[in-house]
Amino acid sequence: MEINRKGYLPFGYKLLISYIIICLMPIIAVGIFSYTTFMHAMKEHTRISMSETLQQMSDNIAFKLEDIRRVSDLLYNDDTLAGNIQNYDEGWDSYESNIKYMIPKFQSTINATSQNIQLTVYMNNPAVPEVYSTSLHMEDPLVLHKRSFEMYNIRRIEKEEWYRQFPEEQYGTTMLWQQVGDDSQYGNISLLRRLVDSSDPFTRNQIGFIRITTKISSLFQSLDYPKLGEGTLVFAVDAQERIMYASKDAFIHHYWREYTSNDKLVISQPLPDFNMNLAALIPVEILEKDARQLANLTIIVCLISLAVCIIASGVISRMFSRRVSKVISVLHFFQEGEYDKRIRYKGGDEFTYIVSALNQLGEHMNQLIKETYLSKIEKQELELESLQAQINPHFLYNTLSSINRLAQFGELKKLQMMVMGLSKFYRNSLNNGKTLISVEKELEQVTSYIEIQQIKYTDRLVVELHIDPSVLTYNTVKLILQPFVENTIEHGWNGEGKIHIAIYAEMDNGRIIFQIVDGGSGMSVETIAQIFTPNDGAYLGYGIRNVDQRIKLHFGSEYGVSIMSRIGIGTTIKIIIPAANQQKLIAT
Known part of the structure; x- marks a missing residue:
């Protein structure tokens, strides 16, 4: 008897599906295992290769940072310079100290590196005259002058937020890379450091403040993205997840999270003492090109196996589905409360016992329910x-x-x-x-x-x-x-x-x-x-x-x-x- 009920799936189809699933499970399992293993190996190989490349970039950047830090050491550790800065005499003595030592010292300091830097020294001593080469930097000083220096009184920065929040002095170690003033506008970054009186080991009083400015692009020019592979992007990201430099200029000043997604492999490398990270984004699609061939082959094998299984299991399931459908039809009537339905079946197997038991059950259930x-x-x-x-x-x-x-x-x-x-x-x-x-x-x-x-x-x-x-x-x-x-x-x-x-x-x-x-x-x-x-x-x-x-x-x-x-x-x-x-x- 035909049963028309929503969601009903005949036993023969279930048996057919079971055979197909049993046959396909090993094939699918091997295919998935091969695909995932290959993808994992590709990602791991790419991750190792990219990590090594980023490490080389990090070392190159660290070398440039160390070179600028070394320049600041020439001023920080110069006791003679500290003495001249603290010369509060006016007139000829102050002029002679400025002309004969401080200005030559600053000039020789910026010439001690091949990098394009701007040295600005802020003096706590009001007797030291100011020296500047531009009109208060209305334009980028690193473009106007190559390796120049300026001297100002500390009053010019005393109210600046970055100066007031500068960390307490730890002798020889306190310094900070930060974008201050017009740095962000011109794509620059500055090394900030105090000058202290080293003659008094107990107080280490501040006698001045150093700001060494350089181009961010000059620090990160080693981020040559074509060598890293098609579609790969490399970023320099600060602590606030802002992109300070990128292998493509269009990404600068955006936020790192705007470009991260599940379809990109992310590899990160910290920059020591710089409060930034180098991060590379590699499209997973590039890694999946070779894996697709394996996936296509797996699908073809599965389809062939499916066709063979359907033919073989169809013959087997048909033998059982006819008998089961008769039993299911009567059970359906029993479920609806019609216990007067009976099955007529001829055979010498277990279904004969099931049919007899169901017919007797129908007779007894009617009487039992009424009572x-x-x-x-x-x-x-x-x-x-x-x-x-x-x-x-x-x-x-x-x-x-x-x-x-x-x-x-x-x-x-x-x-x-x-x-x-x-x-x-x-x-x-x-x-x-x-x-x-x-x-x-x-x-x-x-x-x-x-x-x-x-x-x-x-x-x-x-x-x-x-x-x-x-x-x-x-x-x-x-x-x-x-x-x-x-x-x-x-x-x-x-x-x-x-x-x-x-x-x-x-x-x-x-x-x-x-x-x-x-x-x-x-x-x-x-x-x-x-x-x-x-x-x-x-x-x-x-x-x-x-x-x-x-x-x-x-x-x-x-x-x-x-x-x-x-x-x-x-x-x-x-x-x-x-x-x-x-x-x-x-x-x-």
Whole structure:
């Protein structure tokens, strides 16, 4: 029999697919292993080769940096220069010191390197005259003058942020490469270093400040990207991930993270004492060119194997699929509740036993389900009737006692109102023998009870109703609110003053939540625990348990009653039922 069901896959196809998967798994595994191994080897070889190249570049850059640092040492370690800088005499002595030593010293210092540098010395001594070659550097000094120097008073940089944040002096080691002033504008970078008084080993007071400026391009000109391979880019990246130099100028002043992605191999090499990294980006696509040939060969082998497997497994699976399809078709009818379907099968194998067992199962299941269902319905109806019958007499006894007292005192009007209220209450309660009533009827029922009690207690009983109109049309087990109002009056109120009760009903995600809130004497945690799990047959909280059991019996264990209470403050009863318009019978 043909089965047309969404998502259904016949057994024969599953058997066919299983054969194909079993055959293809070794081929695919070998192909994937070969491909990944080859790619890993290619990447590792490229990484090692590129790391060596970057190391050579790093060494070349480090050599240039060391050369400039060596130039700064010529000034830093010159005690005679330090003495001349600290010459506070004016007139001929200051002029002679400046002309005969300091200027020649600075000139010889910048000539001590073949690199194009700009030396700027800021003097703490105000007696030293300023010397500069341009009008306060309105243009790039490294373009205007090759290997020039200038002298300024320290006041020119005292307010600069980079100068005020310069690290504390560690003799002989404190220096910093940084873009300051107009360096960023002209593509320059400067070595910053103090000049200190070496004659006093304890204080090492600053007597001046050195700034040696050079072109970033001259430091990183060894980043010759064509030698590194097609598509490969090399960057010099600072601590903020800004690209300070690149093998292509278009990338300068951009951020490194803009160009990193999963399709690029990243190799990085730190530059010692320079707070920068050399980083190379190699497109993975270049490495995958050779690997694609292996991948294409693997695919061809897999396709050929797939064709052979389909033909071989198709013949085998067809032999079994016909028999299985008959069994599946009957099981499908059984699943839909049609146990009168039977299988006709001839054969001398295990399927004969399966067919016979299924036919017998269908016969027995029809009878068993009918018997179990009827028994279940009967049992639940008896339990509900028993619980329902137990809750009414208690209220009736108390009300009749009140009627008796009114008759004794001749309160005929109140007596008449109470009898009418009692009649209305039991008319709603009986409900033609039905267990379920609408939420609206349940609220009318508890309102009838409240009216009866207000006849008895007059204005000492204050009740407020806060009802969401959307819950009124849904069904509920009857008499689930009145026992809690009665419990509040009988046990939560000492009879003095007023007792305030508020009843809430609202919809919450497909559930109806009732709350009965009172300002009574409250209950302890132990008392609440004993209500739901009584010890030694205690009668405490019988009405509460009765309501909770009826709700769980009718709607399921996820619904029922919960209590929150504090002694001297009051009690909140929460009742949760499903928002349902028809009866639900839950199997126990």
